[in-house]
Amino acid sequence: MAKKVQSGMVIDLHKCVGCGGCDLACKSENNTPVGFDWASHLIETTGEFPNVSYSHIPTLCNHCKDAPCIRACPTKAMHTNKLGMVVHDPSICIGCKSCMLADPYDVISYNRQTAFIEYETDDSRLVEGGTFSKKELSDKTNTPFPYVNQARGADGYEAVRRKGAVEKCSFCDHRVAKGMAPACVVACPADARIFGDLNDPKSEIYKIVRSNKLKVLKPEKGTQPQVFYIRSFNAKG
Secondary structure, three states: OOOOOOEEEEEEOOOOOOOOHHHHHHHHHHOOOOOOOOOEEEEEEEEEOOEEEEEEEEEOOOOOOOOHHHHHOOOOOEEEOOOOOEEEOHHHOOOOOHHHHHOOOOOOEEOOOOOOOHHHHOOOOOOOOOOOOHHHHHHHHOOOOOOOOHHHHOOOOOOOOOOOOEEOOOOOHHHHOOOOOOHHHHHOOOOOEEEEEOOOOOOHHHHHHOOOOOEOOOHHHOOOOOEEEEOOOOEEO
16 A cells, blocks of 8 residues: 655755745745745854854745644644645634644744735825836736736635635645645755655655755654755855
8 A cells, every 4th residue: 555645845954055035936936925934044143253154944834744733723724635734724714823823833824914905905106107006907917916826726725815814835735736846946046955755765855864864943842844954054254
């Protein structure tokens, strides 16, 4: 019997150049509002000039095997799908934010207002008679906002999540279901991200996790993260 799929990601910190391309790709792919960062990073500078070290750790939902956010969700809106990803169904989310309180990684965001509402209401123009307002642009493109990625909503998940619901990284489940890699993986110029089935002996990620010393964020929480880090990012100046 074939093993159950367990999606995971390895981030090679030695290859990572700290460009933030993963953050931008995620935001563009998943239509996240300003201030919502499904993909982000931890930055630390230590020492005193000229002996200074700088570290950069990309972050995202850890898609834990023992996810506290799933245990805390009263409606099962937060759940594990057939690909072994921790995903969220905003259609049954009641906005109680229990998942946010349980999440030790602070990767879940809450929609306090309608996302991109300014594209429905803002009629102001930078140059009167010379530029479009945000509302005009939205009306002409017939979208919530002009650069919306409609593919994010093609799988039944809301392309732009409603007011009162939470949201977080989904490993780009809509892309993976079609045989594509998550947007952050594709966008990385240094190929620092490896995504795949951790239970598939033929996959690249399966071989990498067995040939490297692995690190996870907050191992003391015991959540069994499925995002792993290898090697180190260390810039000295």
